[in-house]
Amino acid sequence: SVPKEKHAYQSDVARLRKIVINSLYSHRDVFLRELISNANDALEKLRLISLTDKRVWDGSEPLNISIKAVKNEDGPGGRVIISDTGIGMSPEELAANLGTLAKSGTTEFLQRAENSNGTNNGNLIGAFGLGFYSSFLVADRVYVASLPPKTAQNPDPVQHVFSSSADESAFEVYPDPRGNTLGRGTEITLVLKEDASEFLETKKLQELVNKHSGFSTTFPIYLFHQHEDEVPVEDEESPASDKSDPGPEKQTSSADDDDEAVIEEVSDEEKDTEEKEKKTKKVLVDEWMHINPLPPVWLRDSKDVTDEEYSLLYQATFRDFTPPLAWQHFAGDTGSGISFKAILFIPSRLDDKFWSEPLNVPTKDIRLLVKRVFITNDFGSDEPLPKWTSWIKVIIDADDLPLNVSRESLQQTKFLKQIKQIIVKRLIQLLTKIADEDLEKFKKIQQTYGPVIKLGAVESPANREKLAALARFHTTQRDSVSLDEYLENRKQGQKQIFYLADVGKPIDSLKKSVFVEKLHARGYEVLLLNEPLDEILFQNLKRWKKMSFQDVAKAGLKFDLDQQEEKEQQKELSEKYKPLITWLKERAQGVVRDVVISNRLVTSPCAIVADEHGYTANVEKLLNAANR
Ligand code: ADP
Ligand code: MG
Numbered sequence: 001s002v003p004k005e006k007h008a009y010q011s012d013v014a015r016l017r018k019i020v021i022n023s024l025y026s027h028r029d030v031f032l033r034e035l036i037s038n039a040n041d042a043l044e045k046l047r048l049i050s051l052t053d054k055r056v057w058d059g060s061e062p063l064n065i066s067i068k069a070v071k072n073e074d075g076p077g078g079r080v081i082i083s084d085t086g087i088g089m090s091p092e093e094l095a096a097n098l099g100t101l102a103k104s105g106t107t108e109f110l111q112r113a114e115n116s117n118g119t120n121n122g123n124l125i126g127a128f129g130l131g132f133y134s135s136f137l138v139a140d141r142v143y144v145a146s147l148p149p150k151t152a153q154n155p156d157p158v159q160h161v162f163s164s165s166a167d168e169s170a171f172e173v174y175p176d177p178r179g180n181t182l183g184r185g186t187e188i189t190l191v192l193k194e195d196a197s198e199f200l201e202t203k204k205l206q207e208l209v210n211k212h213s214g215f216s217t218t219f220p221i222y223l224f225h226q227h228e229d230e231v232p233v234e235d236e237e238s239p240a241s242d243k244s245d246p247g248p249e250k251q252t253s254s255a256d257d258d259d260e261a262v263i264e265e266v267s268d269e270e271k272d273t274e275e276k277e278k279k280t281k282k283v284l285v286d287e288w289m290h291i292n293p294l295p296p297v298w299l300r301d302s303k304d305v306t307d308e309e310y311s312l313l314y315q316a317t318f319r320d321f322t323p324p325l326a327w328q329h330f331a332g333d334t335g336s337g338i339s340f341k342a343i344l345f346i347p348s349r350l351d352d353k354f355w356s357e358p359l360n361v362p363t364k365d366i367r368l369l370v371k372r373v374f375i376t377n378d379f380g381s382d383e384p385l386p387k388w389t390s391w392i393k394v395i396i397d398a399d400d401l402p403l404n405v406s407r408e409s410l411q412q413t414k415f416l417k418q419i420k421q422i423i424v425k426r427l428i429q430l431l432t433k434i435a436d437e438d439l440e441k442f443k444k445i446q447q448t449y450g451p452v453i454k455l456g457a458v459e460s461p462a463n464r465e466k467l468a469a470l471a472r473f474h475t476t477q478r479d480s481v482s483l484d485e486y487l488e489n490r491k492q493g494q495k496q497i498f499y500l501a502d503v504g505k506p507i508d509s510l511k512k513s514v515f516v517e518k519l520h521a522r523g524y525e526v527l528l529l530n531e532p533l534d535e536i537l538f539q540n541l542k543r544w545k546k547m548s549f550q551d552v553a554k555a556g557l558k559f560d561l562d563q564q565e566e567k568e569q570q571k572e573l574s575e576k577y578k579p580l581i582t583w584l585k586e587r588a589q590g591v592v593r594d595v596v597i598s599n600r601l602v603t604s605p606c607a608i609v610a611d612e613h614g615y616t617a618n619v620e621k622l623l624n625a626a627n628r
Pocket of ligand 2: 038131132
């Protein structure tokens with residue numbers, strides 16, 4: 001027999017396997033998604049390497065994934081075998097890739113999973129992916145046979161097997177006693193646990209592929225299917241016509257309105273089949289079904305894609321348990337002659353880290369494909385997307401980018417720059433469309449991305465106007481008001497956009513501010529700004545539709561009083577209150593710059609305001625915070 005090399009698992013792997021086996025039972029379906037995703041990666045790697053080394057793959061043998069369930073002949077249970085014709089693994093790679101935790105994400109997963117006492121590990125798998133170890137959710141023992149392609153360094157590769165059981169603390173790697181049966185690639189055999197027999201059913205497997213993986217690979221997936229068929233014993237009647245009948249089972253399940261009628265129908269049908277059995281015999285027919293035959297979602301016409309398909313594609317591709325908030329599916333042209341199809345997704349959550357991360361975070365979620373072939377999701381740090389869009393998830397499939405474009409030369413091309421501009425433009429279009437057409441959805445967008453939109457308007461002068469139009473504010477009269485809506489509601493003769501800013505203050509207490517009361521009493525609407533970027537946005541905008549912004553806590557307020565009238569009234573008042581003003585100025589010397597009679601107050605006797613060109617109390621607060 002072949003000598004078996006025994007390896008002890010790295011301690012982390014033992015920990016991980018324990019978690020997998022003990023606490024993820026209700027999510028064990030994911031094993032298939034993980035194994036298909038690995039097969040997909042292996043096929044992508046092979047195709048990428050073959051661009052520069054034709055010996056690895058010359059384009060002639062098919063690249064695909066196959067799944068086969070084999071029931072035990074002598075009892076319950078059985079095996080599920082998942083194979084791919086991808087890059088394969090050498091014996092060293094088998095030990096290194098499957099026996100250690102190379103992924104940094106898995107280590108983080110481990111820590112979180114152990115801290116959470118197994119209560120929400122299900123969500124964690126979604127976020128991190130458990131990879132190969134999820135095999136042990138359903139299998140007592142796993143065999144991985146693998147054969148790498150022939151290369152200059154390795155002209156005669158030998159197929160090896162990695163073998164491990166769920167309860168052992170070691171794994172083995174040894175030459176496959178069957179020889180090089182694979183041709184190339186990897187074959188994973190799961191010896192199913194007693195309680196995992198459901199995965200022997202082709203229907204179940206097909207359902208899982210449709211749910212999780214039909215979307216995450218563009219390589220064909222074949223499912224082995226053995227079905228009973230009836231063939232004629234003698235050639236009496238044509239069996240072809242029988243085949244097209246829906247069959248007894250189907251008929252009974254659809255006739256659900258009258259029980260008695262159904263029972264009768266069944267007995268009729270049974271008689272029928274008995275009769276047929278005399279002329280036919282049952283045989284087992286082997287068949288490989290291509291179970292993901294549709295072109296990938298992004299290449300289809302958006303009219304033919306359901307919302308659910310978009311959601312599933314998003315969830316499978318970007319590993320998110322929650323469906324996206326919105327998406328935009330479009331075809332385009334980069335302007336330098338490269339046409340593409342793309343889907344842009346707005347996730348329903350913004351990562352907690354968004355506001356604390358630095359400005360230039362390269363996104364990992366723009367998946368660039370060329371003619372369905374995955375090229376890269378690394379858009380590099382040379383030219384990251386603007387911060388305000390860094391959370392975006394995109395699948396983009398270009399038609400005629402030369403396939404041999406390397407990741408490095410890709411960075412040099414205009415292509416990426418153009419793609420980034422298109423993504424930003426399309427995102428703004430999508431947000432604008434939602435704002436115009438779907439109020440409910442736009443509310444959700446505001447809840448999550450309201451401050452992000454304001455950041456965009458501050459960050460990007462080119463898009464400032466469009467994004468500022470999407471920004472929403474509280475006012476003394478309404479919630480969630482756009483600048484345009486504010487202008488529509490302005491009073492006749494109103495020449496300024498009134499606002500009061502105090503970061504972090506509750507809107508209710510801003511409403512009670514003495515600075516807004518006179519305006520409010522006279523029917524003017526005042527924007528109430530309590531988000532950090534609000535006032536900075538106004539300072540950047542300077543004007544909106546030719547109207548200037550006026551901080552009601554600053555001097556310079558203009559009202560609709562007749563100018564002559566106002567002047568006279570002002571004169572009268574200053575005569576009348578001259579002694580008081582003089583007295584106040586004396587008493588407050590060194591504390592305030594000036595004491596003046598104001599026309600802005602209704603019930604409060606006085607207010608302390610900032611100089612027109614000085615800082616408001618709010619900006620002073622911000623500056624103090626920044627200098628701390
Ligand atoms: P990940 O896919 O996130 O790297 P996995 O645990 O799923 O983590 O897989 C670990 C590694 O094992 C992969 O990175 C890959 O190198 C290797 N591997 C797994 N499955 C295959 C396969 N079918 N073909 C080739 N290599 C594979
Ligand atoms: Mg994986």
